[in-house]
Amino acid sequence: MNYELIGITVLWTFLYGYLIVASIDFGAGFFSYYSTVTGREHIINKVINRYLSPVWEVTNVFLVFFFIGIIGFFPSTAYYYGTALLIPGSFAIVLLAIRGSYYAFYHYGFRGNRLYKFLYGATGLLIPASLSVVLTISEGGFIVIENDNVMLDYGALFSSFYSWSVVILAIVSVLYISACFLTFYAYKARDMKAFEVLRGYALFWSFPTILASVLVFFALNQHNPVHFAKMVDISWVFSLSFLFFLGAVYFVWKKRQLGLAFIFVMLQFATAFFGYGASHLPYLLYPHLTIYDGFTNEAMAIALIVAFIAGLCLLIPSLYLLMRLFLFDNKYVEGRK
Amino acid sequence: MMEYDPVIYSRILTGVTLGFHAIFATIGVGIPLLIALAEWIGIKRNDEHYRLLARRWARGFVITVAVGVVTGTAIGLQLSLLWPSFMEVAGHAISLPMFMETFAFFFEAIFLGIYLYTWDRFKKKIHHWLLVIPVVIGASASGFFITTVNAFMNSPYGITVENGVITNINPLAAMFNPATPTKVAHVLSSAYLTSAFILAAIAAIYLLRGNQHVYHKKALHLTMTVACVFAIVTALIGDLSGKYLAEYQPEKLAAAEWHFETTTEAPLILGGILTEDGEIAYALELPYALSILAHGDPGAEVIGLEEFPEEDLPPMIVHYLFDLMVISGIFLAAVSMLFVIMRLRKKWNEHNKPLLWAILAGAPIALFAIEMGWFFAEIGRQPWILNGFMRTAEGATTSQHVDLMLYLFILLYLVLAVSCVTVLRKMFKSNPVEQELLDRGIE
Ligand code: HDD
Ligand code: HEM
Ligand code: HEM
Numbered sequence: 001m002n003y004e005l006i007g008i009t010v011l012w013t014f015l016y017g018y019l020i021v022a023s024i025d026f027g028a029g030f031f032s033y034y035s036t037v038t039g040r041e042h043i044i045n046k047v048i049n050r051y052l053s054p055v056w057e058v059t060n061v062f063l064v065f066f067f068i069g070i071i072g073f074f075p076s077t078a079y080y081y082g083t084a085l086l087i088p089g090s091f092a093i094v095l096l097a098i099r100g101s102y103y104a105f106y107h108y109g110f111r112g113n114r115l116y117k118f119l120y121g122a123t124g125l126l127i128p129a130s131l132s133v134v135l136t137i138s139e140g141g142f143i144v145i146e147n148d149n150v151m152l153d154y155g156a157l158f159s160s161f162y163s164w165s166v167v168i169l170a171i172v173s174v175l176y177i178s179a180c181f182l183t184f185y186a187y188k189a190r191d192m193k194a195f196e197v198l199r200g201y202a203l204f205w206s207f208p209t210i211l212a213s214v215l216v217f218f219a220l221n222q223h224n225p226v227h228f229a230k231m232v233d234i235s236w237v238f239s240l241s242f243l244f245f246l247g248a249v250y251f252v253w254k255k256r257q258l259g260l261a262f263i264f265v266m267l268q269f270a271t272a273f274f275g276y277g278a279s280h281l282p283y284l285l286y287p288h289l290t291i292y293d294g295f296t297n298e299a300m301a302i303a304l305i306v307a308f309i310a311g312l313c314l315l316i317p318s319l320y321l322l323m324r325l326f327l328f329d330n331k332y333v334e335g336r337k
Numbered sequence: 338m339m340e341y342d343p344v345i346y347s348r349i350l351t352g353v354t355l356g357f358h359a360i361f362a363t364i365g366v367g368i369p370l371l372i373a374l375a376e377w378i379g380i381k382r383n384d385e386h387y388r389l390l391a392r393r394w395a396r397g398f399v400i401t402v403a404v405g406v407v408t409g410t411a412i413g414l415q416l417s418l419l420w421p422s423f424m425e426v427a428g429h430a431i432s433l434p435m436f437m438e439t440f441a442f443f444f445e446a447i448f449l450g451i452y453l454y455t456w457d458r459f460k461k462k463i464h465h466w467l468l469v470i471p472v473v474i475g476a477s478a479s480g481f482f483i484t485t486v487n488a489f490m491n492s493p494y495g496i497t498v499e500n501g502v503i504t505n506i507n508p509l510a511a512m513f514n515p516a517t518p519t520k521v522a523h524v525l526s527s528a529y530l531t532s533a534f535i536l537a538a539i540a541a542i543y544l545l546r547g548n549q550h551v552y553h554k555k556a557l558h559l560t561m562t563v564a565c566v567f568a569i570v571t572a573l574i575g576d577l578s579g580k581y582l583a584e585y586q587p588e589k590l591a592a593a594e595w596h597f598e599t600t601t602e603a604p605l606i607l608g609g610i611l612t613e614d615g616e617i618a619y620a621l622e623l624p625y626a627l628s629i630l631a632h633g634d635p636g637a638e639v640i641g642l643e644e645f646p647e648e649d650l651p652p653m654i655v656h657y658l659f660d661l662m663v664i665s666g667i668f669l670a671a672v673s674m675l676f677v678i679m680r681l682r683k684k685w686n687e688h689n690k691p692l693l694w695a696i697l698a699g700a701p702i703a704l705f706a707i708e709m710g711w712f713f714a715e716i717g718r719q720p721w722i723l724n725g726f727m728r729t730a731e732g733a734t735t736s737q738h739v740d741l742m743l744y745l746f747i748l749l750y751l752v753l754a755v756s757c758v759t760v761l762r763k764m765f766k767s768n769p770v771e772q773e774l775l776d777r778g779i780e
Binding site: 057058060061063064065067068069071072073074075076078079080081082083085086087089090092093094096097098100101102103104105108147150151296297298299300303304307311314315318319321322325326 | 396399400402403404406407408409410411413414415417418419420421423424425426427428429430431433435437438439440443444446447448449450451454455458469471500503506508509581734735736738741742745746749753756757760764
């Protein structure tokens, strides 16, 4: 493997990490707000709060890691995406800022403020939608380069069927991933009432998720046939993803093996996400930028990889400690601590 | 209305975001140290007051961290959005510390989460204290890493440029450039100083309101002692920063001092105005002081502005920024030293009203000094974004609508600031110290 591939793999892995933890977090925020509106707050909020409180900050770091890392490994992305994304990027920042801070204000400050809760519940769905725009743009066709000026073609973006299908997929996957995780967590907490409600959500969102994935697949065929053809070449990966999906839904349906069910959900998204990423290569931005012409120098690449490995040696034990104390400590999960 | 120029708006927006982030970043670097100290003293002396201090500080700290995290995320993304060409170059040379900074955050975030939720989960109290150590290390390390990036902008080392393309990059040399030692030390020590003053001000408010509880006196004593130490350290390192400037960025120092001609035995100018024909009026002159600041020797020669081309000079306004920072520093050192001395002298009452008022004023003044320091450092580097390599205008975005984004972000920061203050006030009002002391069976 060359440095370029190592770099993009590391970054893609972190983005995958963000996809999972942020989806859980965003979806939970939404469900929590939704349950307040529908008067079922008392049933599921306890489970949601217990899980979320200790980990909210960690989620954000995954994202920061990705966007700082991509500038380290592929400095030219700063030039192309940075110039084009000023407005969507700024809106994403504002949404992230509102969500993060009102989350903390609500949970550590004063509970019960409905406005605060609304702010972080609603932004939870808007953020994935706005971040997904970056992936859409990477498919090409939306960025215009005129005498060294990089511009985003908003008309094309808003009228594209592909870009809307990606937005839909982003939102429904967030709800699906989150509901599946919380189902498992509620079961572990032996909170059967919450479990029933959340299981209902998980099943409800499973079908739209798979439908939206298929939609995106075919919309891509229209939008970027080259990439689509490459995805078809590795179609086994996507079939595997579908099998994992079936497995997950089966277990949730049967109320058995819920931990395994969530692992299947993670694998479902891992296969689809890495399959998508691998077939996207070598392009970072169709057709302007590949991982080879946008790469940093060798000295920096080595330094970043060494730093990355050293960082992981520090982080993995710490994350293990966090999980042991909060996620897998039965007394804590059940609320006895 | 001024004509739309993306460079100007990008500079203003960067200044606004960083100016806002700097407040929370400074608190974020400094307060963990004080929390760790308080909890440690509490355990060593078996004094529950100190442990409660740590606990209450930590609770407020989470709120400011949240704002620090979101504004930090904002500036991280904004650097690419507003300075794409600069980041493309910086990515090649200085992305290593930025990358490591994220690891430091990660590390800090994990342990902060654990620390907050495990106050009563350990049999031995000291085990809980151990959890705050990674928070202290992570916070200071992130301050360290990001400051090396800024140091690199001031003195780009470890790279060679051939025909406008960077070659021969040495990431470690770039990170440990000549500006790094003084800059990092000054930023960290001023963060500890500022945080100590902010926490001291809270105790001072209670004492001024007539609440004589020993809990607040202990808080004041601890924070003022820390403040005294770091006020002195900050001033000493500030002096070293001056010596760094004299050697590597003499034009910045000369602009800060309105030092036009190269001379020996240079005086330090405080305040004053520049007249039409470039003369200095109404200023306070401290003879030899600039030579001492620059080289530690009253007779030394200090380079003046005349030696640089006009288009390479920063705006002369940096003089005031520098002065305001230094005066604030002197005030903070004086107040904290006075408190410590009065406390040592048993006959004197260190809780007298004027001193308490001065301590209370110290909190905003310290934050003000931080802002002035950064504005001085950043504006003093102009017209360069990468000193000697790239001009600010070359690094900026060419996008439309940076102005609209500026208004959007100003609105965002206003909302965040107001909510943050409201939440903090409500939090502590609804759970007063006395009540919590009773609830926890301490009294
Ligand atoms: C990582 C590096 C970094 C760090 C630690 C800081 N800055 Fe900075 N700052 C920049 C990176 C930067 C920059 C993006 O590179 C700018 C844009 C133009 C320039 O020269 O540097 C800049 C410009 C800039 C300007 C506009 C100056 C001008 O163009 O006249 C202001 C007012 C500030 N900054 C203020 C701050 C404050 C209050 C900081 C305290 C947190 C701070 N900066 C830290
Ligand atoms: C003035 C110098 C700065 C200092 C001392 C500083 C320090 C801090 C601190 C203490 C935090 C809170 C972290 C936490 O508690 O988890 C923070 C957040 C953050 N800062 Fe800064 N910062 C500075 C400038 C910058 C700049 C210039 C950037 C842009 C590259 C930046 C990027 C960030 C990011 C991305 C976060 C959020 C990290 C997270 O998600 O946890 N900071 N900063
Ligand atoms: C009391 C005497 C002080 C002196 C002589 C002094 C000196 C300096 C100098 C020379 C710089 C410029 C360094 C550069 O541009 O590279 C600087 C920057 C700065 N100062 Fe001070 N300072 C003092 C007090 C303070 C205090 C009290 C604070 C805050 C509480 C503070 C906060 C800062 C900050 C945040 C910067 C920007 C970081 C930097 O560029 O190093 N300073 N100071």
